Amino acid sequence: MIVVVEKRCRVYDVVIVGGGSAGIAAAVGAAALGAKTLLIERSSFLGGQATNCSIPTYDGFFTRAEPSEQVVGGVGRQIIDKLSMMNACQKPLRSPWGNVMLPVNNEAVKVALDACIEESGADFLLHTRVIGAEVSDGGITAVECVDDGGVFSIKAAAFVDASGECNLTAMARGGFFTPDPADMQVGTLLIRFGGVSQGADLRPQCFKTAIASAKASGIGPLSKDSGFVMRVSGSNDVIATLANERVNALDSASLTAAEIAARKQARAYLQALRQFLPGFEDAYINQTGPQLGIRETRHAIGEYVITGEDVVQARRHEDAVARGCWPVERHSNAGALAAYEWILNDSYYDIPLRSLKNKGLSNLWGAGRTVSCDLIAFASVRVMGTAFATGHAAGVAAALFAQKGYAEIAQVQAELVRQKAII
Structure with missing residues (x-):
């Protein structure tokens, strides 16, 4: 449901910052566990780069192999199903480089995402910017927000940073680093x-x-x-x-x-x-596009940093909670096409829960562009299909932490499977 904010402190189990693919999946995943969940987005609509920048495809749902294999299910699959029912998602399309994409209608995406969140039971706020974080005993206790009516705070037991820019992580002084702007895509x-x-x-x-x-x-x-x-x-x-x-x-x-x-x-x-x-x-x-498409800013530092070798060698992990299949796609030169590195056998790699868990804060998980990666791996992990998968995992982990005080990998994996994720 859409929340009407009163200027006082509100209390939730899980708060997610950022309403792009990762944030949406986190909110739906957390709410499915019964957690009282709030999604905060600074724009006037959900969707992140897809809708803010009019990106016409969802990438990262299917491997490059022939025949391709679907590696993202769960909330991502729910969104694709809704779009298909609206005749707003075409069949998978191969780019000239062989990558498999899902063409989507951006206006329909906005409507489908609204419906998905509303049906989940999670609350969400648009036109709301997070401007600060309160930290105590190594964990975030509340976020400070602002809208045109003024400043208000929201408390929670667990948080997900799906902002893309690691905004919540930086405000809470969690683990992150900022590359030299010359090295950013x-x-x-x-x-x-x-x-x-x-x-x-x-x-x-x-x-x-x-x-x-x-x-x-x-x-x-x-x-x-x-x-x-x-x-x-x-x-x-x-x-x-x-x-x-x-x-x-x-x-x-x-x-x-x-x-x-x-x-x-x-x-x-x-x-x-x-x-x-x-x-x-x-x-x-x-x-x-309503705004310039941004690929890279800050990077989170998690308990595990996914490396470029992990990606191109299609490595597996025992604590896998998501799969990534988009090749390394680096846009380093403003005057040239992207440079690609292909995944071994055009397959997929695992994304471990440790790479979602922030190293500096006990109750913060990253999702989408805030997954812990080196600069090479990031050029694969950042795409929207993978963001749905990592967001879903982060939301489930945050909800379990809010309810139990911990998020064991076996429980996270079992719940993701129950919610029809592919891990």
């Missing part, structure tokens, strides 16, 4: 072009040729030489990942400059494609 503004001919060739090489011609003619600014472009089913629209910006998303000044620069790039790409790519002669910009 670049951000990308999604561009939706309308008026594109059905016969337009959308292969990356065609864009590379057209953009090279545009640069030679003096059109700019243009960052990438090519990019992934996908047609929106049943329309003359295509969505393109072309406008990259190097940005420190923890710094509002850097974000401001990057957002402005990316919108300039979008106009330049429109000019370039209309002039040099057949089928784009009558194209126009239908929409740019």
Whole structure:
């Protein structure tokens, strides 16, 4: 249900910060155990990067192998089923690099996520920003929040940081580190072009040729030489990942400059494609993402740090609570396509509960982009399908901790299986 906030302290068993894929799964997973659960989101809708940035696919549900194997179930599967019932999720699609994606309708995603949370019995607050944390005896006791009505606090026995930026972890002085901004992956503004001919060739090489011609003619600014472009089913629209910006998303000044620069790039790409790519002669910009897509900021430090070797060698763990299958995909160069490293046998790797449990705080779990990883592993773990899986596990662990004072791996695994997760 949607909560009407009174300006006083509220009390929950589990509080989750961040309403993206990971936070939603955490809330549903915790509520399924009977925990009194609250999900806090600073935007006006749920979905995280999928809806805030108009990302058209959910990645990380299926392995790259042929035939592909589904490795995410549970709450993630619930969302896909809801979208399918709304005719808002297409069949799995392979990218030009062989990765398997699920195309989704972003507006339908918002509705499906609202319904999923409401049906779970968890409470959620939109338009709410967490601005502080109270810590006592090595654990978080409460978070301080603000909306347009003022400041209020929320107490809980256990917490999940699904903020993407490790905001709660940093406020509570848990385990985390911040890479040099030069080492962080670049951000990308999604561009939706309308008026594109059905016969337009959308292969990356065609864009590379057209953009090279545009640069030679003096059109700019243009960052990438090519990019992934996908047609929106049943329309003359295509969505393109072309406008990259190097940005420190923890710094509002850097974000401001990057957002402005990316919108300039979008106009330049429109000019370039209309002039040099057949089928784009009558194209126009239908929409740019509501905000720049951010891949990387702070990193949590858990009881175990997933390594790049763990990912590419498809390693298994006895305390596995989720699976990851997306290859290592690093967007390190603003002017180039992503660099890939493939998982052994195009299979999957295990994500252990230890990598969700924060090293510095007794009652904090991370999920999604706040799972404990090195920089290489992070480039795989961060995708949304995997975020559903890690969020689900984090929510179950937090709920068990709130109820029992501990979260043993056997209990977490058994409950995830009961909730139809794949571990």
